[in-house]
Amino acid sequence: MSLHLYDTATRAVRPFVPLEDGKVSIYHCGLTVQASPHVGHIRKEVVFDVLRRWLEHQGLEVTVVANVTDIDDKILSKSAENGEQWWALAYRFERELHEAYASLGCIPPTYEPRATGHIPEMVELMTQLVDSDHAYVADDGSGDVYFDVRNWARYGELSGMKIDEMEAAADADPRGKRDPRDFALWKGHKPGEPESASWATPWGRGRPGWHLECSAMAGKYLGDTFDIHGGGIDLRFPHHENELAQSAAAGKGFARYWMHNAWVTMAGEKMSKSLGNTALVSEVTKLHAPRAVRYFLLAPHYRSTIEFSPSDADTLGSLAEAEKAIQRIDSFVERAREHTGDFWQAWAPLSFPQWNDFAAAMDDDLGTPGAIAALFDTIRSGNQALAGGDEESIRTHVLAVHAMLDVLGLNPNAPEWARASSSEDLTPVVDGLVAHLLEQRTAARAAKDWAAADAIRDTLATLGLTIEDTPSGPRWNLEKN
Template structure:
């Protein structure tokens, strides 16, 4: 099966052919760590985590670099408002970002470079652009350096715009620019900014512009040309457009494929910190099963908008439905594992028709809606096999479902979810204690001592445990 991906640059679905037959290199823009991460941010992490897992399943060694922007106008402004050192604020929210990764089961990037750790590479790239005639130091003595948009005829190729039709950003400072659409590569230090937020350069003390940071870091760790560059659709212009222009103008091939995921909206508007309409990852994963939150984010196609709003019953219902979906999957896995206990685990590529449909959907531009449909077809097939007590079919469907869940990153047996419901070390102890209580409850029920049986059930429920009676005995799970 051939993987096809939608390439933003060519605005078409293209066959994916990596530079190296065994390795795929991916760079996706990480956060500007100025506030707590919300669902809009973390959708990108989930999308590219699923892509990474699918490529790994197909046998590729996947190298992922995702930067952290830890110096920026917004970080300086927010830290000044808080009376906090800018680097302390950035580090605090960087740690929250890592917690958000982990809470949704994302594999950490191969490397996660910070912008402040790569100033020399940025200065080198800016120097190359000046030498090539595509950048200039502002003549006003500010220490600013700008990319000369009109010097690069290809500018606008990623977003499909023409320079003549572009408007400068509303908050763009025209000071020292040849053209108001020129963008900053280096920002001279201002007296109102902390001395720690400036580095020496040939143009005077200052700090890098946002766009040059990613070009320099991608080049350092993935080389002049790499396979996939990704991020949210809001980054396509101007951020990714500017990255492409400055990298290509410096003679670098840069990204061969561009992938962009759509927004998570709240009440019809893009979820953003500036609008104040955010759903923090830390809050949502406390209110809902984190695996269900991840499932909610990956189920729609990555290029489709997801609507979420606490004031919208449909949005709450979507997460509630995601939790029910996870329960259906887990119920099948538990019943199948119990039936197959002691048998040899199924290995290799799944062979069911549902798996073929899943793989076909994933190869078609990461078509998760079709893949999700195939997953539940496999669950239904597995449940029918359980009803028929057909061990071979049960094993085949269990293997197919487990492999699909590995690709989606929601397999409950995976290390990412080992601590779900408590530490791995304490789980056997808790399981033993709960099992002992359930045995007492079973004995009480057998003796028709309903009061004692109900009291044990209510005690466990008060501790946050849900008890489900099955033909083979009571089972317990943590309530969400």
């Protein structure tokens, strides 16, 4: 295997060697389901979906576990403001999360555990840490349990920071702590909080701290040591630092590679829930084709920041540019289908220079910019093959493009892009109506009734359709503004 990945822990690109031959285990931190997901959240889903696809393309069995944090201070606060049960609010936004990554063609995780379903595993891990003096129960009677960062010499190894250089979180509760930087494994139940948002432990009722959840769930499903742990770069500290500390202090090997994707920013600032609806996945996909949104998120290297500027249609790398890229891809796929039919869906990629370039880019720390360049090089030469009518060359190009699109999750014919709906699917109806009009136009042209033919063309144009006359007959496309 020639894949190399940048490991955040060692700060170096190094060869990826799975723990178990032929299998790869991945854990990436899911969302705290307290609000609707925006494109900054969903970038992580797209990045790890592409990684999964590339590993599976190489014949590896990939297990992906992505948690849902369904209990949290903000969930309790927002549900109280809404007059809503905390668990109802969390589930409502969990469903939105599922809809968001499905809308962008992401394969669902192998398993998606909820924090609230794994309290026994968290209590077991806490007990180990308390018994080994790496954690302690606050002496103020609150029922809080903290990890003792001073009692773990390796604390800071993931972020590269020393304890004395760290600051306590501005919103952290300092009560009962030995050191301001000690982090909560367990939060004692407070007056006014719902009784349903607490669970019994040897130290009193309460609920888990954020960091404890992921360590417990990763360990349960992937074992003490697994291949890759990932998430957004904002999780590296303190969340992943704390996960690593508590897991390693309990004697677990934990993650062998750490991957972090960069932010999506707006006006140079990290995207956040306070920015309003303009960045919500549900809103962005109303204005832009979902495949174009996916392209926008995966085309830059995953460790590069993406600037999201929905109002700036002329910015290179914008969603408008992504729409044009998808149109180029689909134009080639449709033209090639006229020569090949659907045979290409059953074939693996052939040995091909541009495919080799694509594979080399993907193996170089998931280098999607190089992979995208190889894809469009293939489309460019594929269009030349189509123009020349070289059927063998057309076939070779189609197979390579098909494989590349599958890895990137952009294949327009893949099942994840099928628009299943409980309402009637109007696509066949539209296709039939347009085809009927085109037949009338063809008949008018054959009869040299140019006025009638032009009138049909102009009618379709006013509806946003463009007509291209090809040797195999007219083809129509819907132009987007």
